[in-house]
Structures are given as C-alpha cells and as structure tokens.
Amino acid sequence: MYSSEQILYHYTKDVRILQRSVRARKGNLCLDYVRAPPSAKIVECRQLLQTVLREIRDRFPDGIDAILLSGGLDTSILCEASDQDFAVVKDDTFMTILLDKKGKARPILRFRHALTVQADPTAQDAIFAANIFNRLENVSLEQHHVLRVTLDALLKNSSEVARLLCTCDPMELRNSLVIYEALRAAANRGVKHLVTGDAADEVFCGYSFYHGMTEEALSKYRERITATMEFTTAKLAKELGIEVISPYLDARIVEFSKNLCKSDMIGERTPVPRDGEQGVHGKLILRQAFPESFSQWRAKEPIEAGSGTTRLRLGYFDSHWTEEEFAEQQRFVFREHGVYIRDREHLYFFQAFLRAFNGGLTNVPRRRFNESTQVVEPHGQEETMDSPNVFCPGCGFELSHPKQDFCVTCGCWPTCISPTNDTQGYATQALAKLKSEKERLLQH
Template structure:
C-alpha cells in the first residue's frame, strides 16, 4: 500500500481536478458549517481561477434559545459552527451571512410554507434526526435564493465515504470497507431535493464520481480513513493529511444539529407537549394509520407529517406491504438499509452480517 504522504498528495491533486470543473467553479455560495468538509471545499475552490464563490451562509440558533433551555435545567453545548465559519470566511474574503433563527422560526412559523413543512413534504419523514438537520439546510437554502444565489456548494458525502462518523471509526478494516460500499448505495442528502424544490442547484466535491471511486477502491482502508491527527483520533484522516493548512483541519466531527444548536429540540419537545397530549395523539396515529409515534419530539413533527403527507390520502396506498414495511410506521423501507427514513426506526429490519 502507498504511504500516507503519497495518498495525501494524490487526494490533494484529485480535489484540485474536481474543484476545477465548470460545475464547481459556478458555485456562487457555500453552506459554510465550518467543518472539515466545507473548509476544504471553500478554501480550495476560492483559490482557483474562474471561481464564482463570493458568499458564505452559516446557520446558528439564536443564543436566546440556549438561555431558554438552560433556564429549564437543560444542558446545552454551545454551537461551534459559527466560530470556525467566521475564521474561514474572513480568510477567504467571503461575504458571510450568519443567520440566527429561533427554533420557532425553523420548526413552526413562517410566512407561507414553513421550513418544517418544506422539509417534511420533500423528505416525506417525521424522524427527528433527519429533521433537526434538514431544517437548518432548508433555512440556509431559502436565504440563498432570497439573495440571488443559483448554485450552492456543500460538504455532503465526506463523512459517509471517509469514516467521518464515530461509529464507523470503531469498525475493523474489513467491516469499514463493506460498510462504505453499502453507504454509496444507500446514502441520501436532503440538500439536493430541497434545493430542487426551491429552484436552486447544489453541488458537493465529495459526491463527484472520481472521489467516490477513490474512497471505495484505492482509498478504501481504515488505515487511510482513521488515525491520529494533531494528537487526536479522527476520521477522514487522508483528507486532513491532504489539506493540513485549512482552518478546520483538526476540528472534530459534529452533526449539523450540534454545530448549529437544534440538538435541543428533543428536550424542548418534552416541555412543550403534555403527557396527555402525547398519549391521546399517539393513540390516534396508531388507531388511524397503524403508525407508532415513539416520543414527543416525533409527535411534534408527526403533526406536520399528518397534515402535509397523510391528510386526505388513503394510507393503504401510501404504506407498503408487510414484506417491505417498517414495523413502526408501515412505510416501505429503502433497499439495502435497516434504517427507516420515514420514522427513524433502527433496526427496522433484521441486520444481516456476512
């Protein structure tokens, strides 16, 4: 196997080629989370001749929301996305738009279609993990459209391909290789359909076929994806080694919901929904649709799902036959995955291991 230095140089050249494409150079904005992935994409792209990248958009929850949660005795990790994003935008001279919506603005109220309604309708889901992330992306994309952006760069795909998630980092080399190959078949990102619904385009260098091919062939080994960087254990090791100079080279992976602050939603839903409301509405969902609503946060989202997806429709036509159905929501499971994209149940079918 080639040395890490050789692989890092190869990856750096590969991304230079990918980011030199007409699709990449046409990106006029980046959804700048401040993580490693958007740090690499924006800092590399901005250096290339012909790049149209001028704007960066970062979403972080209104700080008052954290104070509200803390007043109820809830532990809140301070969002870090904006800290790193500001450093990147300043380094690159980007016009940086920092959005600070309240949770109410993201999940409930808006003029016209709410952000939550857009996400539920496009993604056909009431899963908390999906929606805590999707509303942030949708809010940023809606703003991008409002300021005239046409093609937006994201960092989608890096975690799936290069072992960015902590659970992947604990796998053996053989299991990680198999899991990565399966991820390529099943991974799905909300930015693409949300952008399409809004009349925008999104693009990510990590979803370029050349990068996917590298991550699943020559670069598909734990040794290249997991290891020490700046004294700490990280995933996406070869990316960090290829771009050690970027602002977020040593930043640990944080889900979108942690980086921007929507991770507080499950706890706030516990405060907002009474036990009686949950009992009555969960029973109604089970009796009417055969759908199990497992917690109060999902109930908050199911109310929108019921109105946007289910209302006025025959559930028998929407839901799957027993062989392909999620046991909790009865919707069809995607091929090759044990995770239900509608309600979030895992495992929704038996996990088969070789």
Template sequence: MDAEPEYIRNMLLDVLSSEEALACDAVLLSGGLDTSIASEAVKLHIDNRDDSKLRTAITLTIDPQQNSLANSNNLFVQEPQDVVYARRIAHRLCLEHHILTPTLDELLAGEALDMCVRVLGTFDGMELRNAVVIATALMQAKKLGCTRVLTGDGADELFAGYSFMHSMNDDDLPRYTKNMVKTMSFCAFPLAADLGIKVWSPFLDPRVVEYATSDRGGLKSIKVGEFDGSVHGKLVLRKAFPEVISAARKKEPIECGSGTTVLPKLAELLVSDSTFQQEKREALEKYDLVVRDKEHLLYFRRFRAAVLDSPEALARMKRYGPDDTCPDCKFRLKDGSSFCNVCGLYPARPISK
C-alpha cells in the first residue's frame, strides 16, 4: 500500500476505535463509499470490536412501483442503487437492516419534510430532496431506540468527492477545500438534535480535517484518479480501504441513490400551470419572495406555514438586513457564501474572480 493510503487508513482506524465511534448503535447506511468504510471498519477491523454497539443499519429507498403517477409517466430512469449496496454491507456485518420505502406522496406531505423545513429553515429543493431522506431515517432510528447514529458526512467535501472538484488543479483544490471547511454544514446534526439523538462522522474528526487540508493530504493527485478502471474522487480513501464493498462505487448524491431525484418531475405533474402562476404571484406580492418552479412551490407552502406565518420562527431568522441578503427571498446570506441556504438561489451575490 502506498504511503498516503496507509497513513489515512491508520488514522481512520484509530478514529473509528474511539469511544465516540464504538458508542454508535446505528448507521445511516447509504451504501456509498463513506458509510461503507465507516461501518465496515468499525465492525471488521477494529480491535475489540465486540465493544462496538453498532447493531442497526437504516437505508431509505423509493420503490418505483409505489407511485402510479410517477410510474405511468416513466419518471424513474433506473432503480435507486443505495439499497443494492446497503444490503450487501448489512449482510456482511450481520446488522439488523431496516429498509424504509416511503411513497413519494409521504415524502412530499409527511412529518419528515415538515421537520426539515422547520429545523433547517429552508425551502431549497436541492437541500430538501436530500434532507428528507436523512430525516426519515433518523426518525426511524429514534423509534428503534437508537441514541447515537454513524454517518459518512464530510468525506465528499474533504476528499474531492464532488465531480466539479475533479477539474481543479493542485493550487485551486486545496484552497477550495479550506474554504469549504469554513462553511460546510450537514443537516443530520440539527435534525438529530431536534429528535433528541446524536450523529457522529469519522471524517469530521479534527485529525482527518487537518490531514485533508494540509500540504501533505490536500493535493489533487491524492484525492482524484483512477481506481478499478474508472476515475473517482476520494481516491486516497478507496486505496486505503480497497476491501470494503463500495470501494469502487461511483459517487451518487443522496437524492439519486435513494430515488428522491424524481421529486421535481413529480411536482410538475402535481401542480397545474395556472396554480403555479397564481401562487408565485401571491408569494411575491404578500411575502416579497420569488418562487422559481413547481417543486419550489410545494416546499414554499411548508416554509410559509412553518416560518413566514409564525412570528416566533420568523424572528429567529434574519430578514431584510442592511446588506448581505438574498435578492430572491430577502434572508441573510452566510458570511462569504454565494449560495442562499433559505431559498437555494445561486449565485445570490456576485462571485469574485
């Protein structure tokens, strides 16, 4: 094994032998590389692994046959793949595997979506398509009596898991990664806190963050390259744990792996053009806020009830500040960010070159 993969392998095995890791009693098992490494390392490679409390895996997948409207309009290009890999991992590790198969209607009108909108303070479609999967899984963990949940958060941000990072050079990628560390956030943490449980990710350990942003571990050649015949991000992680089931799996966003990627297309079928135009106009006139498409409208309805029509909730969010506000929704932008976490507008401020 090369020096860098061996270095990060030993580091992660050390992180995953910590009390925080061994206290995790469930894993949100997407079946991607990150949760594959985290769960398989805890169960198969750590000395005294019997001390680990990890017994439960939770995976959410959309059944293409459950929604007649989506099915009849051929919205599903392929079956969601998370469950395919997650089944193999759970079986290998002898985990009690809970596969959640909510309908699309339940995700668009259920308790999990309401919690996401309320807790995260957003009606951004990209965020909610992913967050509703996490929220549904965390709610199941709570029902099962789990108290500390293992995730793979942070690996994509730190190790160039996103495809747009692959074209960056050895000067731009470390700079971008360091900036991302300053602003990155993960919905699992506030959602879990709202439920009274905790989440933990080995990739957010300070030692891993320091390595991934250092001169030693920050180079593109460490993070992006060929593995098993294809070019991947997170190369050093794949080389460090070539034996895990998802070592060669391509990166898929949560919405693709779980199947919620069809929600924008479903919204187009659920909302008529006349209704969209009417409610879009009302949102602008009454709330001074831009609704951009039909999926956005479905989430805005929830946001309106949870935030805009609630004086207490609205008071907690900064709107109409003197500067740094989103032109579409008028909520305060995060310092240094060109992305609006509330409505999802990008760019919400000019991008400096």
C-alpha cells in the first residue's frame, strides 16, 4: 500500500509541488501544506492550543507528573505539539512544520510518566502509545507504562467505581474502569497531577454519529453537549489525590470551537483523501493544525475499543445467567428497585452498584422520582434553584441537566424527546418500547 507521501508525489503533475515535496522530505518537514497553505482557522486553532499548553508548561516548569496516553489523536497532540508556527520555507511560499523532535519539533510539555491500559492483546492503544513514546523517549517523555490487565481484574473495581461515579451505566463503566486502573497505577507511582485528552471529541466533533448530521442539527447538538458534558477522570482522580489537567476544556478553546462550521471539523483526510471507513474524520481542524502528531490520522476509537474492554458488551456475561435466570432477575430488579435492566452486562453493573450503596437505592445520593407513589424522594439531596427536576424513565433518578437526554445513572437513552434525537423517530420508538417493557415486567 502506498503512503500518502508516495501518492502525493506520483500523482502530482505540478512541478512546483513535486519540488516542494522533495524539499520537505529531505528537510524532515511535514507535507501537509505543499499544495496550499493552512486556513486562517487552522492557524488560529494551533496558536490557541499552543497558548494553553505554554501556560500549563509555565505552571509546571519541572515537567508534569503524567499523562493518560491512549495514543489517540487528542493525547498524541498534547504529547507532541511543538512551539513552532507554520513557517514559510525560504525561496518558496509553502508553509510547513519541522518534524525533528530534538530540534524545533521538541514538544511544549514534558512528562515523567505516560500510562496506557491494555485489557486485550489486540487492542490498539498500547501500539500507538508505544510509537509515540519511541519518538519522545529522552526528549519529553521519561517512562511509558503499559498496564496489561485482564477483564476480570478490572471488574474487581466495579463497585468502587460505581460508587465514586454514582452510576451503573455499562458504557460509562466499560470506559471508566480503564481510567481508574490507570489512575491507581499513577497514584502508586507518586503522581500528583496528570494531563488528559478529555473533551476534544465533544468540542471538535470527534464521534462518528456527528458525520450524518445537518449543519443545523449539529449546531443544536453541540450547544446541548457543551452545556451538559461531564468527565469522570477528575472525579476518580480526586479520590486518589490527583489533580487532572484537561487542556481541551479550556474556556477559550470551547468558545473558539463554537464559531466553527461542520466542514471545519468533519471532512476527508488531507492532503491525500482515502476511501472507505477511514475516508471521513472528525476533529479535522485539530488534525490539520498539528501535523507533527504521530496519531494525526488515527481513526477515532472509544476507550473501550482502544483498551480492549469492548468484549464486556459482546457476550462476556452470557455465562453468568441463562435466559430464564436473566428474565427472572430483570423482573425482580424492576419490581423491587424500579430500575429497568436492559441486558446481562447492565445487570452485572447494577448489582455492583447496589453493593456499592449497601444494597439499597435509598442510599444513592441523588434525588429520585418514585413512579408508584408519584413522589420525589430526596435521598439526602434537597431541591435547590439549580435542581433539574427532570427524572429518568429507566431508573427514576434525577438527570444531571434539564436538557440531558441520556441518564448518567443507568445509561438509559433517550430520557426524553428532543429536536436532535428524534429526527427519524428513534427517540419516540425507544420510549414507547421502554414503556411497554415496564408494563410487561409488572404483569404476573
């Protein structure tokens, strides 16, 4: 398979572009802009994130304790972003970035530890992270720890993580168990502050479901998600005495992203597009702004895929309960606790959640609407002016925000019908099905 550089060279007929490509290759420069210079928005994006990273560097002049290194685009940029501006090459007009990590491409931030979790030997995070470490070893990264663990070992922390996050949402726990493992390892190494790539996907449209949205729908959804987004790393880290630094959550970056349109954030790989599943990328402007990052064009993978915990939702718990046993447990949990259990994985994490709160949901510090009595139970949390007063139809617990269409307690989606989640009637159908299922479970 030809590399992007080979394709760019062999299929270019413009002699000037060919000459630039040769010069860039010889000078260890990126080839991203041998055809055309970066847009003003790309330049602004680079300068803004560089400013944020410099401020972090100045706050920690001796280096930062650690980074949670997934090896994805977001953490690759945080590890590798350099101080360089897009420079005009002498005797020509094309702009470029040097790639020599010991020269002008030396990263802004320095780290003592980088931590990557691998729960499956085929999971890709560890591979990408190792490549990044190889580029930065003895430059800006001192040690890379690949934490190879089994799924059973991760699951031993289920109740603790469920308690800390107040959740039994399988998707959340599938990802957060990985984060907690990395944070525990960091704490054991004396880490007091670490960097994460949280919020880049939300702020710069990293998720694939953004791709099919219209400009208007995308704008509305982003407004909703930036108002309600929460990240578990800080909650888990606080318990371990670790400060979390999330550059993409900087208010200036969030505000900058609000002025971007869909084509700025979602589009084809540049300067050489690719067909197939990897043809379209989210976070496009970040990829274009930091060509020195190893994972510049790595496809988006959620934590569960990159670390290997995806297997938890692919039949891992099938042997725990037969069909009859699961049906019995599903009915029991709904009648006894008023929570709708969707599948075996959800049942496993609900049981861990229940243990975390001493076997009773009244111990969960979150207001809850009791469907039987039609009363809101305070659970030690008094109503305030900021209380959302909106409750999940799947578990009854209060949502974290009035606009939240996803329950952070049980993982139910949708919790309501909104202009962005019901464009094709999915939310209406899902809520109707949930109502029918709850009625079924109450029947004798």
